[in-house]
Amino acid sequence: xxxxxxxxxxxxxxxxxxxxxxxxxxxxxxxxxxxxxxxxxxxxxxxxxxxxxxxxxxxxxxxxxxxxxxxxxxxxxxxxxxxxxxxxxxxxxxxxxxxxxxxxxxxxxxxxxxxxxxxxxxxxxxxxxxxxxxxxxxxxxxxxxxxxxxxxxxxxxxxxxxxxxxxxxxxxxxxxxxxxxxxxxxxxxxxxxxxxxxxxxxxxxxxxxxxxxxxxxxxxxxxxxxxxxxxxxxxxxxxxxxxxxxxxxxxxxxxxxxxxxxxxxxxxxxxxxxxxxxxxxxxxxxxxxxxxxxxxxxxxxxxxxxxxxxxxxxxxxxxxxxxxxxxxxxxxxxxxxxxxxxxxxxxxxxxxxxxxxxxxxxxxxxxxxxxxxxxxxxxxx
Amino acid sequence: xxxxxxxxxxxxxxxxxxxxxxxxxxxxxxxxxxxxxxxxxxxxxxxxxxxxxxxxxxxxxxxxxxxxxxxxxxxxxxxxxxxxxxxxxxxx
Ligand code: SF4
Numbered sequence: 001x002x003x004x005x006x007x008x009x010x011x012x013x014x015x016x017x018x019x020x021x022x023x024x025x026x027x028x029x030x031x032x033x034x035x036x037x038x039x040x041x042x043x044x045x046x047x048x049x050x051x052x053x054x055x056x057x058x059x060x061x062x063x064x065x066x067x068x069x070x071x072x073x074x075x076x077x078x079x080x081x082x083x084x085x086x087x088x089x090x091x092x093x094x095x096x097x098x099x100x101x102x103x104x105x106x107x108x109x110x111x112x113x114x115x116x117x118x119x120x121x122x123x124x125x126x127x128x129x130x131x132x133x134x135x136x137x138x139x140x141x142x143x144x145x146x147x148x149x150x151x152x153x154x155x156x157x158x159x160x161x162x163x164x165x166x167x168x169x170x171x172x173x174x175x176x177x178x179x180x181x182x183x184x185x186x187x188x189x190x191x192x193x194x195x196x197x198x199x200x201x202x203x204x205x206x207x208x209x210x211x212x213x214x215x216x217x218x219x220x221x222x223x224x225x226x227x228x229x230x231x232x233x234x235x236x237x238x239x240x241x242x243x244x245x246x247x248x249x250x251x252x253x254x255x256x257x258x259x260x261x262x263x264x265x266x267x268x269x270x271x272x273x274x275x276x277x278x279x280x281x282x283x284x285x286x287x288x289x290x291x292x293x294x295x296x297x298x299x300x301x302x303x304x305x306x307x308x309x310x311x312x313x314x315x316x317x318x319x320x321x322x323x324x325x326x327x328x329x330x331x332x333x334x335x336x337x338x339x340x341x342x343x344x345x346x347x348x349x350x351x352x353x354x355x356x357x358x359x360x361x362x363x364x365x366x367x368x369x370x371x372x373x374x375x376x377x378x379x380x381x
Numbered sequence: 382x383x384x385x386x387x388x389x390x391x392x393x394x395x396x397x398x399x400x401x402x403x404x405x406x407x408x409x410x411x412x413x414x415x416x417x418x419x420x421x422x423x424x425x426x427x428x429x430x431x432x433x434x435x436x437x438x439x440x441x442x443x444x445x446x447x448x449x450x451x452x453x454x455x456x457x458x459x460x461x462x463x464x465x466x467x468x469x470x471x472x473x
Binding site: 002003004006007009011012015016018019046096123124126127150152153156201204227230234237253255257259266357 | 389413415417432436446451453455458461464
């Protein structure tokens with residue numbers, strides 16, 4: 001496949017690690033602590049664990065796993081609303097596979113399906129629209145979620161539904177936007193971040209300009225990165241180079257996919273269909289201003305929020321859950337009290353255990369758990 | 382859902398809905414190409430390498446940029462080898 005193997009070359013990885021190590025030593029020494037670099041995107045978290053990248057890096061670099069997995073930040077109340085829609089007679093509820101397993105306060109969509117509710121997994125929102133075309137007597141609802149990466153696909157599907165005057169299709173919109181979230185993290189007092197790996201596929205849509213404030217106002221470097229191991233290492237090296245030179249710039253390591261100005265057609269579809277919500281509730285992070293989008297009035301007839309009476313309750317996360325601290329990078333996944341015991345990928349308590357892009361599931365699947373626990377025990381002693 | 386997968390456009394299947402067949406490692410699938418047309422005639426998109434997310438081609442893979450990045454990484458690797466050699470010879 002195009003440019004997949006080329007970006008996994010172990011020799012190049014080894015030289016990047018050597019270059020990173022050479023820069024990290026003096027930078028950490030001058031701070032008297034390891035460097036904290038946050039990878040915002042869950043896709044990066046997945047690559048980091050799958051290829052054991054943390055283990056290649058010197059101890060002077062700590063990767064902080066950010067909140068960029070849309071499945072993982074979905075609050076229980078939203079899942080409950082979605083279950084309520086699914087259980088409405090006549091409805092076919094459709095969504096991506098990962099979203100089906102996120103726990104609600106009573107059940108997940110997968111559990112609702114097991115009880116006989118018509119919930120179907122689709123690969124694309126276009127598949128949901130096709131279901132609506134084929135089942136005119138049923139109401140087909142697509143549970144749409146994701147950052148700017150998937151927002152255009154939902155917007156274009158809705159515009160297609162309008163063009164074909166399909167009346168039995170609607171969207172339960174849970175799309176979120178990354179920039180206000182990064183700002184909330186930068187304003188959070190418990191975190192000291194030295195730089196960011198920027199989300200590659202969000203940036204392919206929005207371009208690099210929206211991150212400007214991170215360099216200008218917060219003086220932190222951000223490097224938009226691809227998803228292969230060499231991409232991550234290369235981007236880390238670029239972040240460290242900026243730190244060593246005392247610069248804070250927005251750079252793009254992923255030029256083969258990310259155009260500097262983003263994708264005009266995708267942005268146009270987004271702005272036609274969606275507008276910012278005053279605030280959106282995130283699992284573990286609470287309410288963040290302007291961090292979600294909703295359907296504009298002009299497309300109200302495709303809006304499941306207006307078509308259905310939703311309970312819309314705010315449901316607190318379970319007490320034992322420490323997803324919020326993990327999402328903000330304050331604790332590591334394996335430091336959560338229920339990690340691997342009452343919270344596992346098979347029976348997730350928190351959403352970070354659901355998707356393979358969630359930090360807890362990634363640790364669980366690829367992490368050297370015994371090693372981490374012993375290290376922790378030694379560190380605590 | 383957020384990672385995407387590269388594929389190559391092999392045929393236009395629906396002009397009005399902007400659908401095309403892509404070949405993803407030998408598997409054929411219909412995707413929407415509205416986001417990568419970029420003012421071109423639809424037929425000119427055939428042959429493009431694109432990154433596909435949830436049934437939509439979202440970006441054209443820029444070969445020149447990919448080669449440039451790989452070139453930088455190769456040069457960086459050569460520089461590292463030289464540094465290592467200098468250290469090993471005790472004159473670094
Ligand atoms: S282990 Fe489970 S409950 Fe704890 S932070 Fe991870 S997902 Fe949340």
